[in-house]
Each structure stands twice: as C-alpha cells, then as structure tokens.
Amino acid sequence: xxxxxxxxxxxxxxxxxxxxxxxxxxxxxxxxxxxxxxxxxxxxxxxxxxxxxxxxxxxxxxxxxxxxxxxxxxxxxxxxxxxxxxxxxxxxxxxxxxxxxxxxxxxxxxxxxxxxxxxxxxxxxxxxxxxxxxxxxxxxxxxxxxxxxxxxxxxxxxxxxxxxxxxxxxxxxxxxxxxxxxxxxxxxxxxxxxxxxxxxxxxxxx
Amino acid sequence: xxxxxxxxxxxxxxxxxxxxxxxxxxxxxxxxxxxxxxxxxxxxxxxxxxxxxxxxxxxxxxxxxxxxxxxxxxxxxxxxxxxxxxxxxxxxxxxxxxxxxxxxxxxxxxxxxxxxxxxxxxxxxxxxxxxxxxxxxxxxxxxxxxxxxxxxxxxxxxxxxxxxxxxxxxxxx
Numbered sequence: 001x002x003x004x005x006x007x008x009x010x011x012x013x014x015x016x017x018x019x020x021x022x023x024x025x026x027x028x029x030x031x032x033x034x035x036x037x038x039x040x041x042x043x044x045x046x047x048x049x050x051x052x053x054x055x056x057x058x059x060x061x062x063x064x065x066x067x068x069x070x071x072x073x074x075x076x077x078x079x080x081x082x083x084x085x086x087x088x089x090x091x092x093x094x095x096x097x098x099x100x101x102x103x104x105x106x107x108x109x110x111x112x113x114x115x116x117x118x119x120x121x122x123x124x125x126x127x128x129x130x131x132x133x134x135x136x137x138x139x140x141x142x143x144x145x146x147x148x149x150x151x152x153x154x155x156x157x158x159x160x161x162x163x164x165x166x167x168x169x170x171x172x173x174x175x176x177x178x179x180x181x182x183x184x185x186x187x188x189x190x191x192x193x194x195x196x197x198x199x200x201x202x203x204x205x206x
Numbered sequence: 207x208x209x210x211x212x213x214x215x216x217x218x219x220x221x222x223x224x225x226x227x228x229x230x231x232x233x234x235x236x237x238x239x240x241x242x243x244x245x246x247x248x249x250x251x252x253x254x255x256x257x258x259x260x261x262x263x264x265x266x267x268x269x270x271x272x273x274x275x276x277x278x279x280x281x282x283x284x285x286x287x288x289x290x291x292x293x294x295x296x297x298x299x300x301x302x303x304x305x306x307x308x309x310x311x312x313x314x315x316x317x318x319x320x321x322x323x324x325x326x327x328x329x330x331x332x333x334x335x336x337x338x339x340x341x342x343x344x345x346x347x348x349x350x351x352x353x354x355x356x357x358x359x360x361x362x363x364x365x366x367x368x369x370x371x372x373x374x375x376x377x378x379x
Contacts, residue, residue: 029275036273044269045262054267065273134265141262160259166226181225188221192251201254204261 014079021078032072035081036065043089046162050093052138060096064089083171086164090154090172144197152187155180213237215244223248224255 017038023031043064047057067088075084145153151173158169166184170177191197215223215238222230223238227248230238238244346354 033275036275040269040273045266048266049262054270058269058271061269062271062273066276069276137261137265160255161262163259181229184225185221188224188251188255189218192217192221201251201258204257205250205254 017081018078021072021075021081024072025075025078027073032069035068039082039085040065042162043085046086046089046157047093049157049161051096052142056096060089060092064092067092080171083164083168086158086162086168087172087174140196140200144191144194144200147190147194148187149183151183152190155183156187156191159184214241215247220244220247220251224252 017035020031020035020038024035040061044057044061047060047064048054051057051060064085068085071088075081145156148156154173155169158164158172159166164172166177166180169175169180173180191201215234219230219234227235227238238248344351
C-alpha cells in the first residue's frame, strides 16, 4: 500500500471512530457496542501485560468498559477517545495493584511471576511446548521490566506493547511529550545494556 | 549513499533516533538519512522492539468473555409499574400498613377498656364510702329509725332548753 493510501485509511479510521464516539455519546447503544468490540482486545492485552492474570484482566476490562459507558457522555474531544480509554484502563490497573498490595499485607502471597500456574483459559495452544515458551517469554519480560523504574516501564509498555504514539502516551500519563521521551530514552538505554534484552531482541528479529 | 561518513551515530543518538529522530540535531538527521549503516542500526533496533510487541500480542491469551453492557433504563410508564417487583413491594407496603393500623387499634381497645374499669371501680368505691359515712352518722338501719322516732325528729331550741336548762338561767335564779 502506498503511503498516501495509508494516510487516507488512517484518516478514515479516525473519522469512523470519532463518528462512533459521537453516536455513543448521544446514547446509541449499537455504536457503543461497536466501540467495545473495537477496543476489547487492546484493553484486555494492556491489562494482561501488567497484571499477567487472564481472569483478573477480564474483570478489569469489563470494569473499564462499564466506566467508559457511564462517562462517555462527558468526553469533550472525541478524537482523544483512544487516549482516554487507555487512561481509564491505566487507572483501573493501578487501583487493582494497590488493592493487591494492601491484601498482601494480610496474607502470604507469592508475587513472583514464575509461580503463576498456566491458567485454564490459556489453552489456545494446547501443546506443552508452546505453554512452556509462553511462560518463559513472560518470565523474561517480567525480569527485564523489573530493571526499569515505574515510569520507564509504563512508557515502554505503552509505546511498544500498546502501540501508542508519544503524543497519546503524554495524554494518558498527563505528562508533557519531552518527559515521555526522556523516560523512553532511559528505558531503551537500559535495555541496550541488558544482555537478556539483547538476546530477546535477537530472537524476535530472527 | 554516504556510508563513508566518519561521524556515525553513537549509541545514544541511535536510541534517540528510535525514540524520535526529529529531536536529533539537523546534521545528525541528515547523516542518518544518508548513511545506510546508521539507518540499518536504527531500523534494526526499532524493528526488534516492534517485533517484541507483536510477539507479546501473540503470546498473550485471548479474552474469553464478551463485554456485557449495562441494561438501559426503560422509560417509566404506568404499565411498567405492574411488574412483579412493584406488585410485591406494593403488597408488602399494604400489609405493613394493615399491621400497624391493627396493632394501634388493639392497643387503643386495651387502654379504653382499662379506663372504663377504673371509672367503674371509682364509682363503686364512692358508693361504699357513702354507705360507710351513713353508718358512722347513724348505725341503725332506716326501718329501726322509724320505730325509734329518730328519723323524723325535728327538735327545736326550746325543746333542748327544756331538757337541759342553760347556766345563765341557773345563775339568775
């Protein structure tokens, strides 16, 4: 596809999204259902990347869409819907993590990602090898991300896992763009010097 | 292309190029555009990160549940009040009101009944006291009073003077 075609398609998609948001704002249930379908996977994955529990990710995703449903009439700039929904999701994830930390004060809870047993729903690839690969991938990612500060980790995930632009990340985190770039730069600099990350990048580039 | 340029991008500039190439100084941007080696380094790093994101997407589980949207609130009509929830609530309210009214009446009956009893007892006590006082004044029943002539006895001062003369007359005499 030629770059001009791509620009046109992106513009059309943005227009369609704005239209859907406008209709949903006006109370059109079908438009809201279409928005939910469009963002369901993205939001679920965003939560899963940070929580790494499918069940919790599904609960939080449902909560996010309920919140969006309640608040959509108040959204001022329909063009910023994507950033807005990611912002709501991030807040819900933080709430969840805060509650989890609070609960962990009262009971012994192993938060090590290695201890996460494969979940029942993770049977998309039934063979054991895939399960092991999947588990190992998330373990590696967890170890690498743990080397970053919270802000560096968040900016990195939003940029490369959730595919948000710098501008959108700035909106979601309520920071200016240069701050976001600084955190992203620091995260990438740490990654460049991290042998596990270099190995992983080599693997995914092959 | 100008791959022979000696000032290749260093590590920091390569990372900066992946974050946002437009933030690099113009001369470095020009070099990046011209130098295949530097551009390859930048693209390789950037592509690695993109691939990592795509791999994460592939290895993340798929959501199993659909999003459930809240049920919209229906417009309230008269007929909508006739659903079983409202009917049960109305029946419970009526029952509660009946229980309260019935309970109040019972209490009122009991209190009224006890007031009547008290009044009757007071009347009876008053009557008894009257009889007692009459007996104190004169213990004989009225029949014996007739015989004794006490009942219609109407003695004047002259009669009493006759029976018991006063001291004054005694002194004079």
